[in-house]
Amino acid sequence: MAGKPKLHYFDGRGRMESIRWLLAAAGVEFEEKFVDTSDDLEKLRNDGSLMFQQVPMVEIDGMNLVQSRAILNYIAAKYNLYGKDIKERALIDMYTEGIADLNEMILLLPISPPDQKDAKITLIKDRTVNRYLPAFEKVLKSHGQDYLVGNTLSRADIQLIELLYSVEELDPSLLANFPLLKALKTRISNVPTVKKFLQPGSQRKPPVDEKLIEKARKIFKF
Amino acid sequence: MAGKPKLHYFDGRGRLDSILWLLAAAGVEFEEKFIETSKDLEKLRNDGSLMFQQVPMVEIDGMKLVQCRAILSYIAAKYNLYGKDIKERALIDMYVEGVADMNEMFIFLLITPPDEKGAKIAQIKEKAANRYFPAFEKVLKSHGQDYLVGNTLSRADIQLVELLYSVEELDPGILANFPLLKALKTRISNIPTVKKFLQPGSPRKPPMDEKCLLKVKEIFQL
Numbered sequence A: 001m002a003g004k005p006k007l008h009y010f011d012g013r014g015r016m017e018s019i020r021w022l023l024a025a026a027g028v029e030f031e032e033k034f035v036d037t038s039d040d041l042e043k044l045r046n047d048g049s050l051m052f053q054q055v056p057m058v059e060i061d062g063m064n065l066v067q068s069r070a071i072l073n074y075i076a077a078k079y080n081l082y083g084k085d086i087k088e089r090a091l092i093d094m095y096t097e098g099i100a101d102l103n104e105m106i107l108l109l110p111i112s113p114p115d116q117k118d119a120k121i122t123l124i125k126d127r128t129v130n131r132y133l134p135a136f137e138k139v140l141k142s143h144g145q146d147y148l149v150g151n152t153l154s155r156a157d158i159q160l161i162e163l164l165y166s167v168e169e170l171d172p173s174l175l176a177n178f179p180l181l182k183a184l185k186t187r188i189s190n191v192p193t194v195k196k197f198l199q200p201g202s203q204r205k206p207p208v209d210e211k212l213i214e215k216a217r218k219i220f221k222f
Numbered sequence B: 001m002a003g004k005p006k007l008h009y010f011d012g013r014g015r016l017d018s019i020l021w022l023l024a025a026a027g028v029e030f031e032e033k034f035i036e037t038s039k040d041l042e043k044l045r046n047d048g049s050l051m052f053q054q055v056p057m058v059e060i061d062g063m064k065l066v067q068c069r070a071i072l073s074y075i076a077a078k079y080n081l082y083g084k085d086i087k088e089r090a091l092i093d094m095y096v097e098g099v100a101d102m103n104e105m106f107i108f109l110l111i112t113p114p115d116e117k118g119a120k121i122a123q124i125k126e127k128a129a130n131r132y133f134p135a136f137e138k139v140l141k142s143h144g145q146d147y148l149v150g151n152t153l154s155r156a157d158i159q160l161v162e163l164l165y166s167v168e169e170l171d172p173g174i175l176a177n178f179p180l181l182k183a184l185k186t187r188i189s190n191i192p193t194v195k196k197f198l199q200p201g202s203p204r205k206p207p208m209d210e211k212c213l214l215k216v217k218e219i220f221q222l
Helices: A016-023 A038-047 A068-079 A084-110 A114-142 A155-170 A180-190 A190-197 A209-220 B019-025 B037-046 B069-078 B088-110 B114-141 B154-171 B178-191 B192-197 B210-219
Strands: A005-007 A031-034 A058-060 A063-066 B006-009 B031-034 B058-059 B063-066
Touching: A016 A068, A016 A155, A016 B088, A038 A209, A058 A068, A063 A068, A063 B088, A068 A084, A068 A155, A068 B088, A084 A114, A084 B063, A084 B069, A114 A155, A114 A180, A155 A180, A180 A190, B006 B210, B019 B069, B019 B088, B019 B154, B019 B192, B037 B210, B058 B069, B063 B069, B069 B088, B069 B154, B088 B114, B088 B154, B114 B154, B114 B178, B154 B178, B178 B192
Parallel strands: A005 A031, B006 B031
Antiparallel strands: A005 A058, A058 A063, B006 B058, B058 B063
16 A cells, blocks of 8 residues: 655765665665756645755655655664664664764765865865764774664664765775774675665665766756 | 753853753753863863764763754653654654754854855845745644644754744744744743743853854864
8 A cells, every 4th residue: 555665856866865775774665756857846846745845855654754864764763773762762863963974074075166175075084084983983892793783783884884885985995994894884785685785776876976966956056 | 860961062052052942841950061161172072972072962861972963852752752653753853854954054154254144144034934934834734733743742843943033033023924833932932841941040042142152163163
């Protein structure tokens, strides 16, 4: 009766990619309706489907959900990837918010003014190796378990390795001094649903390129 | 056995404000340890208390929680201000994330150069009047109930009313076109715990002034 979730976004990573990762890891099949032009976005807005006139929007279980965190929280809770109680959820939230902060810097890098790009890259690398990766390595070291929270796979593990893959694309050497994170990345990548998502032909989107940025500029008028 | 929550931040609104409002609305007594100088911040960092070297940090129930959303979600869940099931939570999340997007504009206002402030304030007023307030007015109109979600007080009502107060400080007449939001603001403000928080002498912080801004710049080395 309930159809597959339907994802509305442009055909690129952006703010929808974490949602694709989480659905895929949870083994949930989903459809994508791509916003290809500013007219497509206008149409969604005029339909009244977008509460704040923005995408991502996911049609799921009778709701038109917007705001990536609202969408991620719902999926994580529905598919038992959100810890077993409110204290585990607090840890998961703390970790995923740190991940979101670093991810935001990486996400916005392609659209920064050219004269600021080098400084931004330097800042991202510094934050990665001096703030964020050490924090997560420390968590894994503190309990020696296979997953970040509660000795069980959660959205925190999925979202962290998504970030590690992005960091690696920026500069593979950044992961060099983080053995536990590297091991986590391998372990989670071998979870069958994740392994499938990492293979060619999946709904995972490639890194952004100039052509895609131009397309996004036209759609979102920035 | 569990002491009062202890909030670590500077003595101003910033990113702690929503947490103050929610704790106050939930009737939870708390302590505040103010960061007065960059040395205070250094000390917290060196203590290992700040997972990502940032504040706000809240000591609560044996945890040192950072990241506002993690803190807010924990408080909301603990004090039953987060809806009755995952679908209500999804709506609440969608609404509070919209509120957070508007709040972020206020945060950026703090570090906006004086010559650009006027334009930023105009942008805040425009977004409030044309995007966010209409969206929430529409929600209240759609079900005609006294609260945003599930006919019960939730964090969504508290966080929205907090935003209404903030925007009104910039634009006193703005609620004239939003009768249901105006009524919500009155209704929520009359809840005994909220009423108490709105009175002089409560932990509620005043709008940022120049003196406070200089202090913030020193603490965070901006």
